[in-house]
Amino acid sequence: MQNMTIGIIGAGNMGRALAAGLAATPGAARALVYDHSDDTRRRAAQQGLAVAKTLAELVAQADVLVLAVKPQHVAALAREIAAGVATGHPLIVSVAAGIRTDALRRWFHSDRVVRAMPNTPALIRAGATVLYAAADIAADDRARVEALLQPVSAVWWVADEDLMDAATAVSGSGPAYFFLAIEALAAAGVQAGLPALIASELAAATALGAARMAGAGTESPATLRRQVTSPNGTTERAIQSFMDQGFMKMFERAVEAARARAAELGEELGAV
Numbered sequence: 001m002q003n004m005t006i007g008i009i010g011a012g013n014m015g016r017a018l019a020a021g022l023a024a025t026p027g028a029a030r031a032l033v034y035d036h037s038d039d040t041r042r043r044a045a046q047q048g049l050a051v052a053k054t055l056a057e058l059v060a061q062a063d064v065l066v067l068a069v070k071p072q073h074v075a076a077l078a079r080e081i082a083a084g085v086a087t088g089h090p091l092i093v094s095v096a097a098g099i100r101t102d103a104l105r106r107w108f109h110s111d112r113v114v115r116a117m118p119n120t121p122a123l124i125r126a127g128a129t130v131l132y133a134a135a136d137i138a139a140d141d142r143a144r145v146e147a148l149l150q151p152v153s154a155v156w157w158v159a160d161e162d163l164m165d166a167a168t169a170v171s172g173s174g175p176a177y178f179f180l181a182i183e184a185l186a187a188a189g190v191q192a193g194l195p196a197l198i199a200s201e202l203a204a205a206t207a208l209g210a211a212r213m214a215g216a217g218t219e220s221p222a223t224l225r226r227q228v229t230s231p232n233g234t235t236e237r238a239i240q241s242f243m244d245q246g247f248m249k250m251f252e253r254a255v256e257a258a259r260a261r262a263a264e265l266g267e268e269l270g271a272v
């Protein structure tokens with residue numbers, strides 16, 4: 001991977017997270033970013049990222065092109081870089097929610113396309129990424145995408161493209177759910193009398209500890225929860241209160257809303 005250049009188009013939340021995560025990892029591929037906003041390019045350079053001066057320069061240098069623009073901008077981007085893609089024939093990795101392989105292949109006039117659904121914790125090399133490639137994608141291209149992402153993220157493949165929308169709803173959008181939960185726990189702590197700074201640090205540190213235990217995979221989250229829920233204790237009261245208010249259903253509905261939006265984006269935008 002050291003000899004490969006990953007050209008990341010779009011230096012927003014996701015593009016910067018990937019580029020910064022890769023830049024911080026010795027031995028990872030060289031990440032080069034481009035954004036059409038002068039300010040965004042300047043900020044990326046100040047952050048220590050390698051920034052291309054023009055989109056054409058980035059496309060010409062890239063072995064792998066990561067499309068990190070909003071789903072609504074992918075078709076226009078394809079028109080901008082069509083000539084460069086035809087010349088260099090890079091492997092194209094789209095992280096855009098909803099946009100399907102058939103639309104990407106049509107827009108970029110290239111079959112060498114893989115879809116990835118990463119998330120922003122890639123910035124601190126704690127990402128979670130789901131990958132999908134059509135059956136005709138070569139094994140070495142699959143291996144390339146995996147090797148590109150592994151320094152910054154855990155990686156799973158799915159064989160059914162529809163599952164990319166479910167992955168978008170669980171892990172692509174997922175960090176925001178946990179940020180919201182930390183926000184809510186901190187606010188409730190303040191309501192219970194804690195100083196705001198202590199409440200917010202306690203909520204974040206507790207989430208981190210719990211996530212590490214769940215992520216270790218030695219016990220299921222349900223077992224870990226039961227282990228800290230003593231009969232008639234404080235945690236049991238809180239969990240009962242969550243359950244009485246439909247906690248599980250609330251997640252089910254939220255994830256379904258995000259999944260349906262991803263599918264809708266694919267249908268709306270892929271129609272052209």
Ligand SMILES: NC(=O)c1ccc[n+]([C@@H]2O[C@H](COP(=O)([O-])OP(=O)(O)OC[C@H]3O[C@@H](n4cnc5c(N)ncnc54)[C@H](OP(=O)(O)O)[C@@H]3O)[C@@H](O)[C@H]2O)c1
Pocket residue numbers: 009010011012013014015034035036037040055067068069070071073076077080095096097117118119120172173
């Ligand atoms: N954010 C996440 O947590 C997350 C997670 C998983 C996947 N994704 C996917 O990642 C993609 C990017 O999301 P984001 O949140 O990073 O969006 P974002 O913050 O808006 O970043 C996209 C950047 O690309 C720039 N851009 C647009 N068209 C361009 C072009 N033709 N050439 C160069 N730069 C261009 C945008 O500039 P303007 O603002 O001027 O348009 C913006 O700076 C989306 O497709 C999203 O579905 C995001």
